Amino acid sequence: MASLFRIPTPAGVKHATAKQQMLKQLVCTNAPEQALRYHGYRSIAGVDEVGRGALFGPVVAAAVILPEKVGILSRMGLTDSKQLDRAQREKLDRKVRSMALAVAVAEVSAEMIDRINIYQASRLAMLLAVQQLTVAPDHLILDAMLIDHPCAQTKLYYGDALCLSIAAASVVAKVYRDALMRELDKQHPQYGLASHKGYATPEHRRALTEHGPCALHRRSFAPVWKSDPNAVLDETLDTGDLFFDLAEAEAPPAII
Numbered sequence: 001m002a003s004l005f006r007i008p009t010p011a012g013v014k015h016a017t018a019k020q021q022m023l024k025q026l027v028c029t030n031a032p033e034q035a036l037r038y039h040g041y042r043s044i045a046g047v048d049e050v051g052r053g054a055l056f057g058p059v060v061a062a063a064v065i066l067p068e069k070v071g072i073l074s075r076m077g078l079t080d081s082k083q084l085d086r087a088q089r090e091k092l093d094r095k096v097r098s099m100a101l102a103v104a105v106a107e108v109s110a111e112m113i114d115r116i117n118i119y120q121a122s123r124l125a126m127l128l129a130v131q132q133l134t135v136a137p138d139h140l141i142l143d144a145m146l147i148d149h150p151c152a153q154t155k156l157y158y159g160d161a162l163c164l165s166i167a168a169a170s171v172v173a174k175v176y177r178d179a180l181m182r183e184l185d186k187q188h189p190q191y192g193l194a195s196h197k198g199y200a201t202p203e204h205r206r207a208l209t210e211h212g213p214c215a216l217h218r219r220s221f222a223p224v225w226k227s228d229p230n231a232v233l234d235e236t237l238d239t240g241d242l243f244f245d246l247a248e249a250e251a252p253p254a255i256i
Helices: 015-025 031-038 071-075 086-099 110-116 118-131 164-187 202-211 222-226 229-238 246-250
Strands: 044-050 059-065 102-108 139-143 152-156
Touching: 031 044, 031 139, 031 152, 031 164, 044 118, 044 164, 059 118, 059 164, 071 086, 071 164, 086 164, 102 118, 102 164, 110 118, 139 164, 202 222
Parallel strands: 044 139, 139 152
Antiparallel strands: 044 059, 059 102
């Protein structure tokens, strides 16, 4: 069965490149919010997360309730935070915070990510952000995901590039997490967090190989796990590749 959201990939073009080209052609508007208002919803929260693919630090989510008139955000070029540079994101973050009816940000730690997996941790971060809103939403719009919240919800694929409320949440979460990574870089300068924000860049992988992971790395992620000698030893023991013969260890001592 063909996928409704299949991205055409021209010959010689990487899938990731084709996806970025496609996303740049999408137009971010408040049409989804207008459609929901037509059906009677008034307090609509856009929700999104950032840091899902990082090797270090928390996954961060934001929830944003925008007013009905958001033309200024369209004119400023609000869209998916990944399509914007730092200066654009920070300018839009200030504007969103100044005009939003409510904004909330939540983190889920690397330790919790390792316990419940990154997908569930992302959903948890979004749930916590919604719960912290000072204005109760009557509808949530999320980027390709639903959460365990009683509020009515709409799952919108590529929502951060199509829906201003989700894009606003994407930008707020990204600015917050990037600032956090710059602060953590001062505590862990050996990893270069200020430049790559904890993602699996060649620089970060080299630092992991040289220094090993720290307490804030996601040890359930393969590049981190493979750089930790203790974890490799644990896996070796789990697979039965022991340093002695188990039969010999359990045999009674020889009588001389």
